[in-house]
Amino acid sequence: MSYQVRIADSDHAFDVDDGESVIDAALRAGLMLPYSCRGGTCGTCMGDVVEGRIAYPDGLPPAIDADQDESGKALFCQARPASDLVIRVKEVREAGDIRPQRLPARVEAIEECAPDVRRLFLKLPRDKRLAFLPGQYIDFLLRGGQRRSFSLANTPYDDDLLELHIRHLPGGVFSGHVFNDLKEGALLRFEGPLGNFFLRDDSDRPMILMGGGTGFAPVKGIMEQALHLGLKRPMHIYWGARRPADLYLDSLPRQWAGQASNIAYTPVLSDPEPADEWRGATGFVHEQVVRDHPDLSGFDVYMSGPPPMINAAREAFAAAGLPSDRLFYDSFEAAPE
Structure with missing residues (x-):
């Protein structure tokens, strides 16, 4: 009943x-x-x-x-x-409606997605849950007061495990620990959720979602929330990477696009090699967005990735007519080591 x-x-x-x-x-x-x-x-x-x-x-x-x-x-x-x-x-309609918490989490699983990318799955204590909006991030709390920020890649309705995508940075304190030392069952501490990058589901404008590298993580969370809500707005996903192996979950957006007529997916490689036999789009991902959509005045754009991509895209999208209040982004700043 x-x-x-x-x-x-x-x-x-x-x-x-x-x-x-x-x-x-x-x-x-x-x-x-x-x-x-x-x-x-x-x-x-x-x-x-x-x-x-x-x-x-x-x-x-x-x-x-x-x-x-x-x-x-x-x-x-x-x-x-x-x-x-x-x-x-x-x-809860805005990120400010959620109060960040400091919580422990146990490493439930570590999955290798690419030579330099791991998916990290965290389990909270039985009596705890993390309220968050898809697209927000958490800060891991390290010794000496250091923090490392990573976006959540799952949605609140599927929160038994928290999912994060970790890229191995040369000399990176936390990413090096994840790749070389971290084991299942280890205990980590974090603070979150943080950030203002999340799905605005009160709009009916077509959406462009652009991720660079592991910037796909929050895009994944936002897309899964949009699918869960049954949004019928046109949604075009762009994923920028250097080579095919860097599209570490490529089958997932292909699956979304294959299941719904309102979803499109365009992977874009900046540095494919002849051995890759790549026949898809090449160049910088934000330039491909403008080639496909020269007039962005009617769109909502969500993007996440490294600062050079974010800064170049902001200029290009503004020149293509995107209103500044319809651009939502998360810049993946690398922390100094």
């Missing part, structure tokens, strides 16, 4: 399956409500039950008292509907 939950003062509603929490159902529907621990201990997800009834599977959670419960307050990470509901809660 399922119940419908409607968010007061909005046009958003979603169905909750039997035994499912309100927060889990909202995430499944592509809506972000505030949460943190998802275990009933922090109170971040508290809101009001305007109409209907709820129940808690294990009694009243620690972060809510009997008086609050009696007054209609609820912890939606634990609350299960016992009827159709109308709730009042602030939806």
Whole structure:
């Protein structure tokens, strides 16, 4: 049996399956409500039950008292509907609506994608969850106060593991550790989420998503969120790299493009060699975008990658008519060693 939950003062509603929490159902529907621990201990997800009834599977959670419960307050990470509901809660619409946390995480898996790229999968403690918007990043906290920033490559509705794409930088303190020493089961600490690079799903403009190198990571998260939401806007993905091996998850955007008529994918190589037998687009990825779309005035553009790519693309896209407020980007600055 399922119940419908409607968010007061909005046009958003979603169905909750039997035994499912309100927060889990909202995430499944592509809506972000505030949460943190998802275990009933922090109170971040508290809101009001305007109409209907709820129940808690294990009694009243620690972060809510009997008086609050009696007054209609609820912890939606634990609350299960016992009827159709109308709730009042602030939806997460901007990065500033989420408070960064400092959390430990255990390395669940390390996957080799390319000679110099690893996918890192992290598991949070059982009583913790990370609320984030697709495209945001986290900072690993290292000894001596050092930090290393990496974008999240997954979505909030699929957050059992946090996914990051790590490129090996010569002399890199953290990337060298990942490639040479880090083992499954190791414990890391991080702070996040951070950044203002995330999907603006209130627009109906066609989207261009451009990643350079491991800048594909946040593009992946944003695209998977767009697919989860069922967006029908035209979406054209561009991935810039030097050689074919650097397109380390090339089959994934090809799969997206093959499954939906509103999605296109163009990989672009800047330095292919004859042995690669490359027959696709060549040159700088931002130049290919302008060749394909000489008038960008009607588009939303999302891009992530190294600063030279970002800076060149900003100038080229502005010259092609892209409004400055429709350009969203994340520049992958390399930290000094």
